[in-house]
Amino acid sequence: MEKFDVVVIGSGPAGATTARYAASNGLNVLMLDKRQELGAPVQCSGAVSHHALVDNTIPISEEFIEASIYGFDIYNQEGNNCKIDYRTIKPDVYGQDNGKTPLGYVVFRRRFDRYLMTLAEKAGTRVLLKAEAKGFEKLNDDVIVHFKHFNENISVSTKVIVGADGLQSLVGKWAGLKTHLNFNELASCLQFVVDGVPVDGLLEIITGHEWAPGGYAWVFPKGHGYAEIGLGVIASMTKHNAQWHLDHFMKNSFFKERFRDAKILEVQGGGVPLSHPLKTQFADNMILVGDAARHVNPITGGGIHTALSAGKIAGEFLGEFIKSGQKASAENLSAHQDKWMNVMGKKMWELYEIKSRIFKTDNIEERNSALFNTMSEYFSPNSPFKKI
Numbered sequence: 504m505e506k507f508d509v510v511v512i513g514s515g516p517a518g519a520t521t522a523r524y525a526a527s528n529g530l531n532v533l534m535l536d537k538r539q540e541l542g543a544p545v546q547c548s549g550a551v552s553h554h555a556l557v558d559n560t561i562p563i564s565e566e567f568i569e570a571s572i573y574g575f576d577i578y579n580q581e582g583n584n585c586k587i588d589y590r591t592i593k594p595d596v597y598g599q600d601n602g603k604t605p606l607g608y609v610v611f612r613r614r615f616d617r618y619l620m621t622l623a624e625k626a627g628t629r630v631l632l633k634a635e636a637k638g639f640e641k642l643n644d645d646v647i648v649h650f651k652h653f654n655e656n657i658s659v660s661t662k663v664i665v666g667a668d669g670l671q672s673l674v675g676k677w678a679g680l681k682t683h684l685n686f687n688e689l690a691s692c693l694q695f696v697v698d699g700v701p702v703d704g705l706l707e708i709i710t711g712h713e714w715a716p717g718g719y720a721w722v723f724p725k726g727h728g729y730a731e732i733g734l735g736v737i738a739s740m741t742k743h744n745a746q747w748h749l750d751h752f753m754k755n756s757f758f759k760e761r762f763r764d765a766k767i768l769e770v771q772g773g774g775v776p777l778s779h780p781l782k783t784q785f786a787d788n789m790i791l792v793g794d795a796a797r798h799v800n801p802i803t804g805g806g807i808h809t810a811l812s813a814g815k816i817a818g819e820f821l822g823e824f825i826k827s828g829q830k831a832s833a834e835n836l837s838a839h840q841d842k843w844m845n846v847m848g849k850k851m852w853e854l855y856e857i858k859s860r861i862f863k864t865d866n867i868e869e870r871n872s873a874l875f876n877t878m879s880e881y882f883s884p885n886s887p888f889k890k891i
């Protein structure tokens with residue numbers, strides 16, 4: 504049986520970044536993903552900040568960038584807006600001219616996830632696609648991971664498993680962790696890629712219970728002159744599904760004239776956890792990262808930056824941990840969660856508390872205004888949260 508220091512399950516942003524940092528810290532790493540093509544089908548709008556890529560040493564590459572972003576335009580339910588365009592706020596820094604940078608990007612997840620996997624592979628990670636983890640069991644101080652690669656059942660031994668297997672993570676469940684996600688904290692998201700809707704380098708966020716109960720609607724630039732129009736709703740706050748709400752938003756909102764000539768080219772959807780991070784993200788021989796650990800910003804629903812950063816923290820931690828020769832007990836691996844809490848977890852818990860306060864009231868007008876104000880503050884230049 505082959506032996507590894509670390510087996511990473513899932514090659515999304517969290518898994519690929521964990522694997523890259525673990526391998527570049529000298530570990531023998533295997534990464535599995537059940538997909539045959541990473542990032543496909545696309546279940547993400549792909550908005551990510553420039554500093555998320557820089558902080559996690561991901562080269563900015565045309566290979567995965569679809570559009571550059573320079574700011575935000577936040578709308579309330581009636582269509583009044585708060586425009587935060589960094590091209591006018593900090594014209595020396597942000598813009599298209601030489602020497603200036605965008606604030607962020609819309610990335611194409613198929614190419615982005617492949618690019619991240621390539622970085623992990625070049626760092627020394629052994630990568631297997633079409634390889635679905637089926638479970639693991641303890642053997643002395645290590646664990647045996649069982650997976651199916653094409654039609655072959657394979658088992659390997661490892662010191663630590665990293666569960667980077669996304670929203671519907673099984674790895675945490677296999678380890679006996681409480682991974683249950685409340686129905687009222689799961690956003691159902693749907694988006695169309697459309698032609699015929701003008702955009703101007705801004706992420707447009709439309710709040711208001713009328714358009715997206717429990718979440719918000721969005722219009723993002725997609726490159727090639729296309730736009731993404733989408734929304735996320737909390738199912739327990741509406742009797743309709745996301746498709747009904749997207750249709751209602753496009754036909755009846757203050758943007759209905761703007762959307763009149765929209766030609767729908769692609770349909771993408773998926774779930775986003777808007778909960779707090781898992782209280783326990785480790786067990787014997789196992790840690791969780793990314794969506795699997797609910798490392799998602801509960802206000803914006805953004806999970807790429809938090810997955811990348813969590814992957815970096817995990818990969819660096821494992822590099823030191825495995826070399827120290829410590830037993831991979833839950834008690835020893837709890838140090839990983841402590842490190843994650845210090846770097847980003849505390850901020851995520853604060854965001855969760857802010858989100859919970861917004862949705863605590865049954866008064867929809869109060870909720871609408873609190874969400875609009877929070878979003879506007881969140882993306883402002885003085886936001887204390889802009890780093891996650």
Ligand SMILES: Cc1cc2nc3c(=O)[nH]c(=O)nc-3n(C[C@H](O)[C@H](O)[C@H](O)COP(=O)(O)OP(=O)(O)OC[C@H]3O[C@@H](n4cnc5c(N)ncnc54)[C@H](O)[C@@H]3O)c2cc1C
Binds near residue numbers: 515538541636668670
């Ligand atoms: C509609 C929509 C729009 C979104 N838009 C944005 C956005 O604009 N910006 C943003 O920051 N975030 C956005 N998100 C959230 C973002 O997509 C996720 O938070 C992010 O992908 C999490 O990364 P991850 O690596 O944790 O998980 P994932 O990207 O979900 O990767 C998990 C990987 O694990 C693999 N896997 C699962 N089970 C197994 C198994 N048993 N064996 C092997 N492999 C397995 C999967 O195939 C997958 O490749 C959006 C989400 C949705 C649904």
